[in-house]
Amino acid sequence: MEEQKWDQSMGGFNAASRSQMAEAAAGGEESQRTLYPYVTGTSVIALKYKDGVIMACDTGASYGSTLRYKSVERIKAVGKHSLIGGSGEFSDFQEILRYLDELTLSDHMWDDGNSLGPKEIHSYLTRVMYNRRNKFDPLWNALILGGVKMGPKGAEKYLGMVNMIGTHFEENHIATGFGNHLAIPILRAEWREDMTFEEAVKLVEKCLLVLLYRDRSSINKFQVAKITTEGATIYPPYSLKTFWGFSHFENPAQGAVGSW
Amino acid sequence: MSSIGTGYDLSVTTFSPDGRVFQVEYATKAVDNSGTVVGIKCKDGIVLGVEKLVTSKMMLEGSNRRIHSVHRHSGLAVAGLAADGRQIVSRAKSEAASYEKVYGEPISVKELADRVASYVHLCTLYWWLRPFGCGVILGGYDRDGPQLYMIEPSGVFHKYFGAALGKGRQAAKTEIEKLKLSELTCREGIVEVAKIIYGVHDEAKDKAFELELSWICDESNRQHQKVPNDLLEQAKAAAQAALEEMDAD
Numbered sequence: 001m002e003e004q005k006w007d008q009s010m011g012g013f014n015a016a017s018r019s020q021m022a023e024a025a026a027g028g029e030e031s032q033r034t035l036y037p038y039v040t041g042t043s044v045i046a047l048k049y050k051d052g053v054i055m056a057c058d059t060g061a062s063y064g065s066t067l068r069y070k071s072v073e074r075i076k077a078v079g080k081h082s083l084i085g086g087s088g089e090f091s092d093f094q095e096i097l098r099y100l101d102e103l104t105l106s107d108h109m110w111d112d113g114n115s116l117g118p119k120e121i122h123s124y125l126t127r128v129m130y131n132r133r134n135k136f137d138p139l140w141n142a143l144i145l146g147g148v149k150m151g152p153k154g155a156e157k158y159l160g161m162v163n164m165i166g167t168h169f170e171e172n173h174i175a176t177g178f179g180n181h182l183a184i185p186i187l188r189a190e191w192r193e194d195m196t197f198e199e200a201v202k203l204v205e206k207c208l209l210v211l212l213y214r215d216r217s218s219i220n221k222f223q224v225a226k227i228t229t230e231g232a233t234i235y236p237p238y239s240l241k242t243f244w245g246f247s248h249f250e251n252p253a254q255g256a257v258g259s260w
Numbered sequence: 261m262s263s264i265g266t267g268y269d270l271s272v273t274t275f276s277p278d279g280r281v282f283q284v285e286y287a288t289k290a291v292d293n294s295g296t297v298v299g300i301k302c303k304d305g306i307v308l309g310v311e312k313l314v315t316s317k318m319m320l321e322g323s324n325r326r327i328h329s330v331h332r333h334s335g336l337a338v339a340g341l342a343a344d345g346r347q348i349v350s351r352a353k354s355e356a357a358s359y360e361k362v363y364g365e366p367i368s369v370k371e372l373a374d375r376v377a378s379y380v381h382l383c384t385l386y387w388w389l390r391p392f393g394c395g396v397i398l399g400g401y402d403r404d405g406p407q408l409y410m411i412e413p414s415g416v417f418h419k420y421f422g423a424a425l426g427k428g429r430q431a432a433k434t435e436i437e438k439l440k441l442s443e444l445t446c447r448e449g450i451v452e453v454a455k456i457i458y459g460v461h462d463e464a465k466d467k468a469f470e471l472e473l474s475w476i477c478d479e480s481n482r483q484h485q486k487v488p489n490d491l492l493e494q495a496k497a498a499a500q501a502a503l504e505e506m507d508a509d
Contacts, residue, residue: 106353111329
């Protein structure tokens, strides 16, 4: 009885896999496999700038084609040095935040002057995601992990992503979901090394605007977050100005010919 | 004080004719022979201090921590067998983590003390387990304010304003009683704890010791942490000075 209690509290993702193995061993079918996501967040974009990393996304979570939740915070601070942004199944993102909370708590309790940096957290997440994928029960997310930590060569910026199948990489600018198709081309053309915070925000807003126009699951309420050596700051949500005064929108039936 | 069990002391599951469990009492002796551990509840938090007896000059300073964090808001100072203490800390950490997982909020200090005490008591109920040879002082800060608990090897625990374990506990308790704890801030408290520990340290019997101090207070954002180095040095200096003053008499 005592031993079970030990096992259960041994760490988040162990407990999850244990319950599944117990189910399978009990002769039941493979239950609790994630087959499709239900409540999903859309794109997250991030880029490195002079003082650290900037990350932005909208605050919406869709339930299929319904824009069900409109004030969802999809970027969170992790430990002292990182930010995580998640798109995809929101409940899986919440579970990932819980794992990270356990991880950072035990890191904090060592009280030895060290703390987990973005590279370490990205590595941990990659292991979690890939192992779940191998069990055919993925956490249905694409995660962006960005941060800055002081290293031997000064402040070292880090930006990486990992998705539900365990694919992971590092880059100077990253996007998830539709951002891959709509934002990355803009970032590839306009990103430069050592942009100031204002320049970085302008570039990010340019991408967010395109996403707002073209991605049906995005809403006009965004949050920008930054992480520097001073810590993480997640700014309050705000909206972007949009323009709909195109001539074609004014008289949409004008060009329509025939019975179609 | 020490009485021979003679036959009733072989197992923790045996009572003596006068209703004592000798194994638990022997476990308490292990605690009584260890370095002094002191905990006080100040008006804005808790201060924990340990007289860490250094057995070898080769030991690195800051190693062999005797005060451990159990969660962000609590710390555990261990007196007695250090390895047993680690086991208790590990259990406390896992209790705190599982409580938060289930109830969604950090464990209250009272609940944590209760769980640690139950665990310590558990090990006095079976013949195949031996009692823990350590006593712990648990300090935490939750929404009921700062609280201090002491758990003995028998599994008994009480809430305290000030508590001490180990060799110098009698002298330490006398010193603590002289303090006006309800008016003391933690900043002042760390100096007092340092003075007490330096005061009860027996220069003749044990040579070197290292002072380990930790606190949970408003100043530390209600998080358990080692006392910052500059304050620690100040406290040590004040304690040394007080000791020299006493010796000068």
